[in-house]
Amino acid sequence: MPCGPGPARPREPTFRALFTAPRPEPSGFAHPGPCVYTVAVEASSTQPPEPKPASHGTDERLTDREARTILVTGAAEFIGSHVSEALVARGDTVIGLDNFDPYYDPAIKRRNLSDLSADDRFSLLEGDIRDPAAVEEAFTAARPVTGVIHLAARAGVRPSIERPLDYATTNVDGTVNLLEAARRHEVARFIFGSSSSVYGAANTVPFSEDQRIDRPISPYAATKVAGEALCYTWHHLHALPMVLLRFFTVYGPRQRPDLAISKFAHLLEAGEPIPQFGDGSSSRDYTYVADIARGVLAALDSNLDFEIINLGSSSPIRLDEMIEAVGQAVGVEPVVNVLDNQPGDVPRTYADVGRAKRLLGWEPRWTLAEGLREFVAWRRRMSAEA
Numbered sequence: 318m319p320c321g322p323g324p325a326r327p328r329e330p331t332f333r334a335l336f337t338a339p340r341p342e343p344s345g346f347a348h349p350g351p352c353v354y355t356v357a358v359e360a361s362s363t364q365p366p367e368p369k370p371a372s373h374g375t376d377e378r379l380t381d382r383e384a385r386t387i388l389v390t391g392a393a394e395f396i397g398s399h400v401s402e403a404l405v406a407r408g409d410t411v412i413g414l415d416n417f418d419p420y421y422d423p424a425i426k427r428r429n430l431s432d433l434s435a436d437d438r439f440s441l442l443e444g445d446i447r448d449p450a451a452v453e454e455a456f457t458a459a460r461p462v463t464g465v466i467h468l469a470a471r472a473g474v475r476p477s478i479e480r481p482l483d484y485a486t487t488n489v490d491g492t493v494n495l496l497e498a499a500r501r502h503e504v505a506r507f508i509f510g511s512s513s514s515v516y517g518a519a520n521t522v523p524f525s526e527d528q529r530i531d532r533p534i535s536p537y538a539a540t541k542v543a544g545e546a547l548c549y550t551w552h553h554l555h556a557l558p559m560v561l562l563r564f565f566t567v568y569g570p571r572q573r574p575d576l577a578i579s580k581f582a583h584l585l586e587a588g589e590p591i592p593q594f595g596d597g598s599s600s601r602d603y604t605y606v607a608d609i610a611r612g613v614l615a616a617l618d619s620n621l622d623f624e625i626i627n628l629g630s631s632s633p634i635r636l637d638e639m640i641e642a643v644g645q646a647v648g649v650e651p652v653v654n655v656l657d658n659q660p661g662d663v664p665r666t667y668a669d670v671g672r673a674k675r676l677l678g679w680e681p682r683w684t685l686a687e688g689l690r691e692f693v694a695w696r697r698r699m700s701a702e703a
């Protein structure tokens with residue numbers, strides 16, 4: 318469905334839009350409501366601009382479309398492929414860096430990239446962020462990199478308990494490699510994909526960015542806390558402009574097959590029972606991937622110097638409600654098999670998105686029912702093509 322301009326959304330008076338024309342969501346993500354893909358805001362003259370260090374790129378490098386080349390790590394998979402599509406759709410050049418981590422079938426990842434690969438503004442380097450030479454090549458192989466969106470990671474809470482070292486080397490060492498290269502190459506902005514898991518189990522909801530994050534309850538969460546700390550250090554030492562985005566349970570087309578919504582849809586279609594960990598009262602702030610991609614672009618386009626920002630739907634759904642909703646989207650009544658709670662799983666996530674609204678002009682647009690409809694439609698297209 319084509320997205321129209323819709324009614325103007327209220328915008329903070331201290332911000333002005335860089336790109337005001339309505340932009341389409343990438344294919345497959347037309348939202349039924351108003352849709353301006355690129356929020357892209359910049360502080361107006363009512364606030365004195367932060368002084369920019371001479372050693373770094375300026376915002377002009379990011380606002381000059383012709384010169385803009387964005388390095389997206391983890392581009393082959395779920396969030397990274399959507400972000401890359403959104404960048405290319407609006408005219409940016411994208412260099413993807415991904416090692417096709419065998420966490421799940423790399424053939425699925427290559428299929429994720431089939432549309433993007435046909436676009437000459439997208440190129441993919443197969444390389445490992447743990448390898449400084451591969452990272453350096455990504456910065457130098459094609460054009461000078463003006464911005465970095467660092468999404469490559471070992472993701473997933475439960476496997477991190479089994480393989481903590483893999484998580485530490487990729488999410489910590491790999492992040493240091495990216496930060497060092499970004500510093501050397503004087504990129505104009507560095508975006509880090511962090512996670513709601515940094516809030517751990519003890520914080521009160523909704524989670525706001527100022528809450529303590531020193532009690533992560535899984536190795537994955539601990540590596541994201543470490544990644545955030547490293548980003549701050551590189552910002553502090555080298556004045557590298559940064560936005561750290563904490564994503565809340567992202568779902569949608571191309572999501573990893575091991576994530577709950579994917580697994581449940583698969584089991585429902587196969588007529589099998591759904592394993593429900595706990596009594597169903599745990600809750601998650603399920604956030605549609607197109608909303609996340611729009612927030613990432615808004616952060617890239619901002620002139621923020623250093624910020625940590627939640628991106629979540631701010632509308633938590635209980636696990637038993639989510640199972641029902643997936644059942645409705647698939648068209649099958651779920652049969653639930655209740656199991657024990659899983660270690661490492663937090664009881665709830667719920668984003669305070671006030672800062673995202675204030676600094677990025679970003680708000681979630683997709684409801685769970687809308688997003689699940691797109692997700693199930695995508696699954697059906699994929700199985701029809703297979």
Ligand SMILES: NC(=O)c1ccc[n+]([C@@H]2O[C@H](COP(=O)([O-])OP(=O)(O)OC[C@H]3O[C@@H](n4cnc5c(N)ncnc54)[C@H](O)[C@@H]3O)[C@@H](O)[C@H]2O)c1
Pocket residue numbers: 390391392393394395396397414415416417418419426444445446447467468469470471472473487491510511512513563564565566567568573
């Ligand atoms: N999906 C979510 O719900 C969610 C929530 C919070 C945060 N995040 C974060 O967002 C980012 C993207 O998540 P996702 O769900 O798309 O994960 P994903 O696993 O689908 O994508 C990660 C990508 O990184 C690549 N990768 C892994 N190790 C690598 C390495 N050593 N070198 C190069 N590439 C490597 C993988 O091949 C994959 O393409 C991650 O940093 C993740 O921690 C995701």
